[in-house]
Amino acid sequence: MKAVVLVGPGDVQVLDVPDPVISEPGDAIVEVTATAICGADLFPYHGHTPGFESGTVLGHEFVGVVREVGPDVRTFRPGQRVVNSSMIRDGSCPSCRAGRPTQCDGRALFGYSGVYPRLDGGQAELVRIPAADLSLGAIPDDVSDEAAVFVADILPTGYGAVVRGGVQAGDLVAVVGCGPVGLMAVLSAVHLGARVIAVDGIPERAGLAEALGAEAVSIDGARDAIDDASGGIGADVVVEAAGAPAALDAALRLARGRGMVSVVGAHFEPDFPLDNLHMFEHELTLRFTIGDPTNDRDGLLDLIANHGMDPSAIVTHRMPLADAAEAYRMFDAREATKIVMTT
Ligand SMILES: [Zn+2]
Structure with missing residues (x-):
């Protein structure tokens, strides 16, 4: 089969590799129809993932059709349309x-x-x-592949940051960083009835945030926009979706007293200089979220199928899988906000 392989840092190639086979009784084999590139794919692309094995087939966001199932798979049968969850789990550990x-x-x-x-x-x-009964979700007939692929990872991730941030209808929510995950947070917060200020200086991202129902400002304009919207007290909830220390620091200063900063950007700094004086004086809550497709996918698929939520509005580029090397280059260069590749 053809597969997108990270041969080495910066070197994505579409190669012929052996077809995968059922190796455990709970496995399924899925024929992929659509797959997206995620910001997390750029960490190994840049060689920033210690221990990453060259030759790994990339991609944790995909939809397709079940081709074959192992003898222990109960929920799925060949021919069913499915979406994966970005992360597999064993289903049996204490967590x-x-x-x-x-x-x-x-x-x-x-x-x-x-x-x-x-x-x-x-x-x-x-x-x-692996563990197909846990790892896969069935796609309702009236949800497109292009919408469903968001349920694999970034929609539950953005949604998780909003829900775990305690966002309620009528809240003022700032979303700092409007890459794909930030845009999914915008979509989710708007859907819950919040007033959303999207903070990102890249024009394409700002435009997408506005199309989803937010007011978009650059980082330099964020303080004034939030002051205007809140009478000067700050945002009820700030979602930090940039994954950068400066963005987290800005997020902590945009929240109101007793507000919430809900972090969904990926952070790897063991030495972030958390301003405890600021945290204490303002009684802030800081929490982190990875995103939970396994628990949230069915509810999100229902919102897409029956309640007008459309994550595919942020797809900016559609490309064949064969063009994956160019797709990675464009995504890395921020020439594309969200790329869906089809087989
Ligand atoms: Zn487990």
């Missing part, structure tokens, strides 16, 4: 049994290795799905 699958002892991310055990991803014609 899984307590309903916290993102903290599973056996978690692994499709298309990753190093931090997690190697698990080939879905930027390919075929992909092996």
Whole structure:
């Protein structure tokens, strides 16, 4: 089969590799129809993922049709349309049994290795799905592949930051960083009835945030916009979706007293200089979210199918899988906000 392989840092190639096979009784094989590139794919692309194995098939956002299932798979049969969850889990560890699958002892991310055990991803014609009953979600007939692919990862991620941030109808919500995950936070907060100020200086992202119902400002204009909207007290909830120390610092200063800063950008700094004086004086709450497709996908698929939520509005580029190297180059250069590739 054809698969998108990270041969080495910066070197994405579409190669012929062996077809995946059922190796555990709970596995399924899925024929991929559409797959997206995620910002997280850029960490190994840049060689920033220690221990990443060259030759791993990339991709943790995909939809397709079940081709084959192992004898222990109960929920899925060949021919069904499915979406993956970005991260697999074992379903049996204490975290899984307590309903916290993102903290599973056996978690692994499709298309990753190093931090997690190697698990080939879905930027390919075929992909092996371990623990298919847990890892896959059935796609309703009236949800398109292009909308469903968001349920694999970034929609539950943005939505999780909003829900775990405690966003309520009527709240003032600032979203700092409007890459794809930030835009999913905008979409989710607007859907919950919040007033949303989207903070990003890249014109294409600002335009997409406005199309989703936010007011878009640059980082330099954020303080004034939030003061105007809040009578000077700050945002009820600030979602930080940029994954940069400066963005987190800005987010902490845009929240009102007793407000919430809900972080969904990926952070790897062990030495972030948290301003405890500011945190204490303003009684802020700071929480982090990875995103939980396993728990949230069915509710989100229902919002898409029946309640007018359309994450595919942020797709800026549609490309064949064969053009993956160019797609990665464009995504990395921010010439594209969200790319969906089809097989
Ligand atoms: Zn587990």
